[in-house]
Amino acid sequence: DGGITQSPKYLFRKEGQNVTLSCEQNLNHDAMYWYRQDPGQGLRLIYYSQIVNDFQKGDIAEGYSVSREKKESFPLTVTSAQKNPTAFYLCASSMGQGFGEKLFFGSGTQLSVL
Protein backbone atom coordinates (compact mmCIF):
# COMPACT_ATOMS: atom_id res chain seq x y z
CA ASP A 1 0.00 0.00 0.00
CA GLY A 2 1.20 3.53 -0.77
CA GLY A 3 1.74 5.90 2.10
CA ILE A 4 4.05 7.93 4.27
CA THR A 5 6.15 6.34 6.98
CA GLN A 6 7.59 8.31 9.84
CA SER A 7 10.08 6.88 12.31
CA PRO A 8 10.59 6.57 15.14
CA LYS A 9 7.17 6.94 16.76
CA TYR A 10 8.78 8.28 19.95
CA LEU A 11 12.15 10.00 20.30
CA PHE A 12 14.02 11.46 23.23
CA ARG A 13 16.65 14.15 22.99
CA LYS A 14 19.33 15.04 25.48
CA GLU A 15 20.59 18.58 26.00
CA GLY A 16 22.89 19.72 23.21
CA GLN A 17 22.07 16.77 20.99
CA ASN A 18 20.95 16.79 17.37
CA VAL A 19 18.29 14.26 16.43
CA THR A 20 16.96 13.26 13.03
CA LEU A 21 13.37 12.31 12.24
CA SER A 22 12.79 10.10 9.25
CA CYS A 23 10.05 10.53 6.63
CA GLU A 24 9.68 8.23 3.62
CA GLN A 25 6.89 8.15 1.02
CA ASN A 26 6.11 5.74 -1.80
CA LEU A 27 3.33 7.82 -3.35
CA ASN A 28 5.61 9.24 -6.05
CA HIS A 29 4.83 12.73 -4.75
CA ASP A 30 7.07 15.64 -5.66
CA ALA A 31 6.28 17.85 -2.67
CA MET A 32 7.01 17.07 0.97
CA TYR A 33 6.46 19.04 4.16
CA TRP A 34 7.32 19.08 7.86
CA TYR A 35 4.86 20.46 10.41
CA ARG A 36 5.16 20.93 14.14
CA GLN A 37 2.11 20.43 16.39
CA ASP A 38 1.98 21.63 20.00
CA PRO A 39 -0.90 20.68 22.33
CA GLY A 40 -3.98 22.79 21.62
CA GLN A 41 -2.24 24.44 18.69
CA GLY A 42 -2.63 24.16 14.99
CA LEU A 43 0.06 22.88 12.69
CA ARG A 44 2.97 25.18 11.94
CA LEU A 45 5.09 24.70 8.83
CA ILE A 46 8.79 24.11 9.43
CA TYR A 47 10.16 23.35 5.95
CA TYR A 48 8.82 22.22 2.62
CA SER A 49 10.32 20.85 -0.57
CA GLN A 50 8.80 21.06 -4.03
CA ILE A 51 11.42 18.95 -5.77
CA VAL A 52 14.56 16.94 -5.12
CA ASN A 53 17.58 19.01 -3.99
CA ASP A 54 15.41 22.03 -3.24
CA PHE A 55 13.62 23.16 -0.09
CA GLN A 56 12.23 26.33 1.47
CA LYS A 57 11.85 27.58 5.02
CA GLY A 58 8.39 27.67 6.50
CA ASP A 59 7.14 29.80 9.37
CA ILE A 60 9.32 28.29 12.14
CA ALA A 61 12.52 27.00 10.49
CA GLU A 62 14.96 28.25 13.12
CA GLY A 63 16.71 25.38 14.91
CA TYR A 64 15.78 22.85 12.22
CA SER A 65 17.44 21.57 9.06
CA VAL A 66 16.33 19.30 6.21
CA SER A 67 17.67 17.61 3.12
CA ARG A 68 15.99 16.25 -0.01
CA GLU A 69 18.50 14.03 -1.77
CA LYS A 70 15.88 11.53 -2.93
CA LYS A 71 12.29 12.00 -4.02
CA GLU A 72 11.09 9.48 -1.46
CA SER A 73 12.86 10.88 1.58
CA PHE A 74 12.72 14.17 3.52
CA PRO A 75 14.51 13.83 6.88
CA LEU A 76 14.25 16.56 9.51
CA THR A 77 17.09 17.31 11.94
CA VAL A 78 16.23 19.04 15.18
CA THR A 79 19.44 20.79 16.18
CA SER A 80 20.66 21.85 19.61
CA ALA A 81 19.77 25.42 18.59
CA GLN A 82 16.07 24.52 18.92
CA LYS A 83 15.53 25.33 22.58
CA ASN A 84 11.98 24.04 22.87
CA PRO A 85 11.86 20.91 20.70
CA THR A 86 9.19 18.96 22.59
CA ALA A 87 6.31 18.57 20.15
CA PHE A 88 4.55 16.19 17.77
CA TYR A 89 6.15 16.31 14.33
CA LEU A 90 4.16 15.51 11.22
CA CYS A 91 5.48 14.85 7.75
CA ALA A 92 3.23 15.22 4.72
CA SER A 93 3.44 14.93 0.97
CA SER A 94 1.44 16.05 -2.06
CA MET A 95 1.63 15.74 -5.82
CA GLY A 96 3.17 19.20 -6.08
CA GLN A 97 1.08 20.47 -8.95
CA GLY A 98 -0.08 23.67 -7.32
CA PHE A 99 -3.54 24.57 -6.02
CA GLY A 100 -6.04 22.15 -4.63
CA GLU A 101 -3.30 19.94 -3.29
CA LYS A 102 -4.38 17.15 -0.99
CA LEU A 103 -1.86 16.55 1.74
CA PHE A 104 -1.19 12.99 2.86
CA PHE A 105 0.20 12.77 6.39
CA GLY A 106 2.38 10.29 8.20
CA SER A 107 1.46 9.06 11.68
CA GLY A 108 3.85 11.45 13.42
CA THR A 109 6.87 11.41 15.74
CA GLN A 110 6.59 12.56 19.35
CA LEU A 111 9.85 14.22 20.39
CA SER A 112 10.57 14.83 24.06
CA VAL A 113 13.53 16.30 25.90
CA LEU A 114 15.22 14.28 28.67
Add this chain to the structure above:
Amino acid sequence: GEDVEQSLFLSVREGDSSVINCTYTDSSSTYLYWYKQEPGAGLQLLTYIFSNMDMKQDQRLTVLLNKKDKHLSLRIADTQTGDSAIYFCAEEMNSGYSTLTFGKGTMLLVSP
Protein backbone atom coordinates in the same frame (compact mmCIF):
# COMPACT_ATOMS: atom_id res chain seq x y z
CA GLY B 1 -2.29 38.73 8.04
CA GLU B 2 -3.46 35.20 7.71
CA ASP B 3 -5.29 33.56 10.59
CA VAL B 4 -7.75 30.70 10.89
CA GLU B 5 -9.99 30.56 13.96
CA GLN B 6 -11.99 27.65 15.32
CA SER B 7 -13.84 26.96 18.54
CA LEU B 8 -11.81 24.54 20.63
CA PHE B 9 -14.40 22.03 21.80
CA LEU B 10 -17.77 20.56 20.82
CA SER B 11 -19.74 17.86 22.59
CA VAL B 12 -22.72 16.06 21.02
CA ARG B 13 -24.75 12.92 21.55
CA GLU B 14 -24.57 9.98 19.19
CA GLY B 15 -27.09 10.36 16.38
CA ASP B 16 -27.21 14.15 16.57
CA SER B 17 -25.73 16.46 13.96
CA SER B 18 -22.45 18.23 14.67
CA VAL B 19 -21.53 21.61 13.26
CA ILE B 20 -17.93 22.77 13.44
CA ASN B 21 -17.25 26.37 12.51
CA CYS B 22 -14.20 28.15 11.17
CA THR B 23 -13.39 31.72 10.19
CA TYR B 24 -10.50 32.80 8.02
CA THR B 25 -9.09 36.16 7.09
CA ASP B 26 -7.52 35.90 3.64
CA SER B 27 -10.08 36.74 0.98
CA SER B 28 -7.78 35.37 -1.72
CA SER B 29 -7.96 31.81 -0.37
CA THR B 30 -8.47 29.37 -3.21
CA TYR B 31 -9.33 26.11 -1.47
CA LEU B 32 -10.51 25.42 2.07
CA TYR B 33 -10.06 22.04 3.70
CA TRP B 34 -11.27 19.96 6.61
CA TYR B 35 -8.88 17.45 8.13
CA LYS B 36 -9.52 14.91 10.92
CA GLN B 37 -6.95 13.80 13.49
CA GLU B 38 -7.45 10.84 15.78
CA PRO B 39 -5.34 10.56 18.98
CA GLY B 40 -1.64 10.02 18.32
CA ALA B 41 -2.09 9.92 14.57
CA GLY B 42 -1.55 12.07 11.52
CA LEU B 43 -4.19 14.13 9.78
CA GLN B 44 -6.60 12.67 7.27
CA LEU B 45 -8.26 14.77 4.59
CA LEU B 46 -12.06 14.68 5.00
CA THR B 47 -13.26 17.08 2.37
CA TYR B 48 -12.47 20.38 0.69
CA ILE B 49 -14.26 23.15 -1.16
CA PHE B 50 -13.17 25.53 -3.88
CA SER B 51 -13.69 29.17 -3.08
CA ASN B 52 -16.22 29.76 -5.88
CA MET B 53 -18.60 27.19 -4.37
CA ASP B 54 -20.93 27.77 -1.43
CA MET B 55 -21.80 24.20 -0.57
CA LYS B 56 -20.44 20.71 -0.99
CA GLN B 57 -22.01 17.47 0.22
CA ASP B 58 -20.21 14.18 0.61
CA GLN B 59 -22.23 11.42 2.30
CA ARG B 60 -22.66 12.49 5.96
CA LEU B 61 -20.52 15.58 5.49
CA THR B 62 -21.78 18.99 4.34
CA VAL B 63 -19.45 21.94 3.91
CA LEU B 64 -20.88 25.45 3.76
CA LEU B 65 -18.82 28.43 2.66
CA ASN B 66 -19.87 32.04 3.18
CA LYS B 67 -17.17 33.92 1.33
CA LYS B 68 -18.56 37.34 2.23
CA ASP B 69 -18.22 36.60 5.95
CA LYS B 70 -15.13 34.36 5.47
CA HIS B 71 -16.94 31.60 7.36
CA LEU B 72 -16.64 27.89 6.75
CA SER B 73 -18.58 25.14 8.48
CA LEU B 74 -18.55 21.36 8.54
CA ARG B 75 -21.76 19.54 9.36
CA ILE B 76 -21.61 15.86 10.26
CA ALA B 77 -25.00 14.16 10.10
CA ASP B 78 -25.87 11.23 12.39
CA THR B 79 -22.67 11.66 14.40
CA GLN B 80 -21.12 8.42 15.63
CA THR B 81 -18.68 7.74 18.50
CA GLY B 82 -16.06 7.00 15.84
CA ASP B 83 -16.32 10.61 14.75
CA SER B 84 -14.70 11.71 18.03
CA ALA B 85 -11.46 13.41 16.99
CA ILE B 86 -9.89 16.80 16.40
CA TYR B 87 -11.06 18.59 13.25
CA PHE B 88 -8.83 21.13 11.56
CA CYS B 89 -9.89 23.79 9.14
CA ALA B 90 -7.18 24.93 6.69
CA GLU B 91 -6.98 27.55 3.99
CA GLU B 92 -4.77 27.53 0.94
CA MET B 93 -3.33 30.86 -0.04
CA ASN B 94 -3.22 32.24 -3.53
CA SER B 95 0.55 32.44 -3.25
CA GLY B 96 1.63 30.39 -6.22
CA TYR B 97 2.37 27.32 -4.20
CA SER B 98 0.33 25.02 -2.08
CA THR B 99 1.04 25.71 1.57
CA LEU B 100 -1.80 25.59 4.05
CA THR B 101 -2.60 27.65 7.13
CA PHE B 102 -4.30 25.53 9.78
CA GLY B 103 -6.62 26.49 12.60
CA LYS B 104 -5.95 25.23 16.12
CA GLY B 105 -8.49 22.45 15.74
CA THR B 106 -11.87 21.65 17.28
CA MET B 107 -12.08 18.62 19.54
CA LEU B 108 -15.36 16.77 18.89
CA LEU B 109 -16.53 14.46 21.66
CA VAL B 110 -19.44 12.17 20.84
CA SER B 111 -21.14 10.51 23.79
CA PRO B 112 -23.33 7.39 23.54
